[in-house]
Amino acid sequence: MSLPFDLRPNPHPRPTAEREAILAAPGFGVSFTDHMAVATWTGADGWHDSAVVPYGPFSLDPATAVLHYAQEIFEGLKAYKHADGSVWLFRPDQNAARLARSAHRLALPVLSEEDFLASIDALVAADVAWVPSAPASGASMPLDNEQSLYLRPFMFASEAFLGVRAAQRVTYCCIASPAGPYFARGVHPVSIWISTTYTRAAAGGMGAAKTGGNYAASLVAQQEAATHGCDQVMFADAAEHAYVEELGGMNVYLVTSDAELITPELSGSILEGVTRDSILSLAREFGLTPVERRIGVTELLEGIDSGWVAELFACGTAAVVTPIGTLKNEQGTHQVGSGQTGETTAALRKNLLDVQYGRAEDTHGWLRRVL
CATH class of the missing domain: 3.20.10.10 (D-amino Acid Aminotransferase, subunit A, domain 2)
Structure with missing residues (x-):
């Protein structure tokens, strides 16, 4: 059974007009949704205190281990809205597996694939209004105008201590950001x-x-x-x-x-x-x-x-x-x-995007529906 990421609604979400203005021109990594998924791990109790909570800052002791010894890892994946309004992830199991490999290398606790996916499902469900709209049915999205909800799961040593050892308190969090093209000028060589x-x-x-x-x-x-x-x-x-x-x-x-x-x-x-x-x-x-x-x-x-x-x-x-x-x-x-831009490069890019946005058949079984 996965960790319960119950929703604790943000009492002060962004006004609808402000959110719509952001979605009209999201940029990349500059605006964030109303909530974040969090969980805590300790050596004594394992993973616990999981929930989707209002987006906001962490309070860190000056001796928090990550600030001194850089014991942290992260992932990056996207949620895509299809023409029928459904929302999908692209190969999130691979992100979960890589997070686990990174955790092993950085001496951090492993978050199971089930818990990783549960945190993302719960966050996307809470902030589904932040997922950018899909192109109109039958339309082809320009190669330099793809939009999605970028998801950033991360984990860091949150124990307050000075000493070179693996932390015994760790924080996991996933935040979300509506995103346009990574390069501001679009797809150019x-x-x-x-x-x-x-x-x-x-x-x-x-x-x-x-x-x-x-x-x-x-x-x-x-x-x-x-x-x-x-x-x-x-x-x-x-x-x-x-x-x-x-x-x-x-x-x-x-x-x-x-x-x-x-x-x-x-x-x-x-x-x-x-x-x-x-x-x-x-x-x-x-x-x-x-x-x-x-x-x-x-x-x-x-x-x-x-x-x-x-x-x-x-x-x-x-x-x-x-x-x-x-x-x-x-x-x-x-x-x-x-x-x-070469023909093969453009064709591979288009194929990936068409699968991610539901414009082409997912013959590899890469997509996972969230909503």
């Missing part, structure tokens, strides 16, 4: 800086866990990319700086002229993305051979220059699929094909 100064994660580290420290480590490299006029940063491996790993927050794929769809193999330092796995599953439906292997930085750049790499894109829950137009490093600039 991005420019990528290949960093050899900084690395995201190393073998034996936390690269395969979804934890804030990995993203914090990417920020200075992102600033480095910006100084070179690039939108995002691509990391190489920590040992040799010779092999492609991932972007600051997305996995990477290349489409070759001989119909291979190649992505760096999971080596313990790369996040196992849900979108990444979905694209691997879709590859053969698009006449592509999926390949997971090490990709040399030199191999990639030479492949772009020769035309062997026909398309390059990044993927993740927030941005879905993002075309990459150019790569830059200290030696120069390398344009991928025409520098525009």
Whole structure:
């Protein structure tokens, strides 16, 4: 039996007019719904005190462990409204499994899949008015205008103590935010800086866990990319700086002229993305051979220059699929094909969105209905 996430209604929800104004132009990660799902874990009592409560700040002691030792993890997934008004999640079981793997790596308690899904179901039900509307029946949503309810489950060490050990009090929370495209300018090819100064994660580290420290480590490299006029940063491996790993927050794929769809193999330092796995599953439906292997930085750049790499894109829950137009490093600039969005990239992106929004048949059983 799952934890009971009973609703404690917010006595002061956003006025309808304010909510509708937000939904008309939600942006990404800037506005939040009226409620949040919470639960507490202690070493003595396990998971308890679960509920959907009014959205609001946490009160933290200055000695709260997460502030000093960064013991925290998170997830990201979306709720999609279909044309008939129903609301669905995309592969939430994979997010639950990854949260559990991250918990193991950060010495945090595991929240069961059943409890993870119960928290999300209860929160979406409480704030269903915040789920952006689906496009009109028969309409095709523009590739740069998808909207959804972004869900952010997270867990952190909330025990107040100073000392390097696993916390004995942990807080779980899930918040929700109506979201438009991740990139404000929509779906356009991005420019990528290949960093050899900084690395995201190393073998034996936390690269395969979804934890804030990995993203914090990417920020200075992102600033480095910006100084070179690039939108995002691509990391190489920590040992040799010779092999492609991932972007600051997305996995990477290349489409070759001989119909291979190649992505760096999971080596313990790369996040196992849900979108990444979905694209691997879709590859053969698009006449592509999926390949997971090490990709040399030199191999990639030479492949772009020769035309062997026909398309390059990044993927993740927030941005879905993002075309990459150019790569830059200290030696120069390398344009991928025409520098525009490739046909395969656009087709894979459209297919994923069509399944998520109920415009195409879910032949893989990836969708889970909430309401």
